[in-house]
Amino acid sequence: xxxxxxxxxxxxxxxxxxxxxxxxxxxxxxxxxxxxxxxxxxxxxxxxxxxxxxxxxxxxxxxxxxxxxxxxxxxxxxxxxxxxxxxxxxxxxxxxxxxxxxxxxxxxxxxxxxxxxxxxxxxxxxxxxxxxxxxxxxxxxxxxxxxxxxxxxxxxxxxxxxxxxxxxxxxxxxxxxxxxxxxxxxxxxxxxxxxxxxxxxxxxxxxxxxxxxxxxxxxxxxxxxxxxxxxxxxxxxxxxxxxxxxxxxxxxxxxxxxxxxxxxxxxxxxxxxxxxxxxxxxxxxxxxxxx
DNA sequence: AATGATGGCAACCGCCCCTAT
DNA sequence: GATAGGGGCGGTTGCCATCAT
Numbered sequence: 001x002x003x004x005x006x007x008x009x010x011x012x013x014x015x016x017x018x019x020x021x022x023x024x025x026x027x028x029x030x031x032x033x034x035x036x037x038x039x040x041x042x043x044x045x046x047x048x049x050x051x052x053x054x055x056x057x058x059x060x061x062x063x064x065x066x067x068x069x070x071x072x073x074x075x076x077x078x079x080x081x082x083x084x085x086x087x088x089x090x091x092x093x094x095x096x097x098x099x100x101x102x103x104x105x106x107x108x109x110x111x112x113x114x115x116x117x118x119x120x121x122x123x124x125x126x127x128x129x130x131x132x133x134x135x136x137x138x139x140x141x142x143x144x145x146x147x148x149x150x151x152x153x154x155x156x157x158x159x160x161x162x163x164x165x166x167x168x169x170x171x172x173x174x175x176x177x178x179x180x181x182x183x184x185x186x187x188x189x190x191x192x193x194x195x196x197x198x199x200x201x202x203x204x205x206x207x208x209x210x211x212x213x214x215x216x217x218x219x220x221x222x223x224x225x226x227x228x229x230x231x232x233x234x235x236x237x238x239x240x241x242x243x244x245x246x247x248x249x250x251x252x253x254x255x256x257x258x259x260x261x262x263x264x265x266x267x268x269x270x271x272x273x274x275x276x277x278x279x280x281x282x283x284x285x286x287x288x289x290x291x
Numbered sequence: 292a293a294t295g296a297t298g299g300c301a302a303c304c305g306c307c308c309c310t311a312t
Numbered sequence: 313g314a315t316a317g318g319g320g321c322g323g324t325t326g327c328c329a330t331c332a333t
Binding site for chain 1: 317321327
């Protein structure tokens with residue numbers, strides 16, 4: 001007996017999300033919290049499958065996301081983690097607050113791989129390319145096997161990566177890359193940080209005031225001007241312009257929304273430099289809804 | 292200016308794992 | 313223990329923008 005599809009795909013919309021859909025999804029999650037994803041499309045009035053909603057939220061709409069290219073230190077960390085974990089992007093992402101597995105995967109495939117090759121390092125084995133040639137075939141085979149990346153060179157027979165909530169992914173550690181657990185600023189401050197732990201905005205955390213709308217971000221989100229490794233980050237308070245339809249809490253009518261955008265994306269006063277949409281998406285929005 | 296090639300990235304697909312029944 | 317459902321993960325696709333010719 002085959003498994004039922006995760007949702008009835010008949011009549012469901014696919015492809016890029018529209019501004020309207022994003023609004024609905026954000027509103028739904030802010031109102032209901034992150035409940036059963038299967039129920040989200042109905043609650044939000046979306047013709048999308050729950051899975052699509054989850055991906056859109058986690059990869060794009062989540063307010064704690066950082067956007068843009070990885071910083072040098074983030075890149076180094078990704079490389080180190082990849083050398084130990086292989087293509088386990090979610091695990092890697094769990095060590096980079098505000099970054100998603102999808103984002104890291106894309107960055108790896110488009111930038112970091114090339115960079116490593118330029119430096120004469122094989123992105124698969126993390127060894128100098130000359131020394132990898134002779135073992136190339138063998139390593140390729142190993143790569144195809146789960147968990148092959150870690151331990152293949154004998155530096156780490158096993159790894160220990162802590163998962164949140166005590167869920168254990170304990171594999172005991174004998175790695176020479178222990179600095180990742182102990183010395184790296186990201187992990188020093190949050191040694192077992194996982195994206196799963198990123199606090200989500202709950203309805204009660206949305207503070208609506210008369211003249212302005214304040215959203216408290218109890219997250220590790222920081223202005224893009226620089227990555228802060230401080231664990232004592234206080235909740236970021238973000239001031240949005242006046243909203244006429246506070247029931248939408250965060251994104252209101254499109255008229256207001258363009259104002260919000262300018263506010264959000266302008267780094268001017270250093271209050272906030274979240275860039276919830278990149279230029280690519282922004283243009284899609286422009287085409288569709290910004291008239 | 293027009294056309295083709297390439298790169299970047301959001302989104303989708305299918306499989307796997309975990310949990311509830 | 314078997315089965316079904318939900319969520320997560322990694323690989324892949326396809327669209328769009330930019331660059332090269």
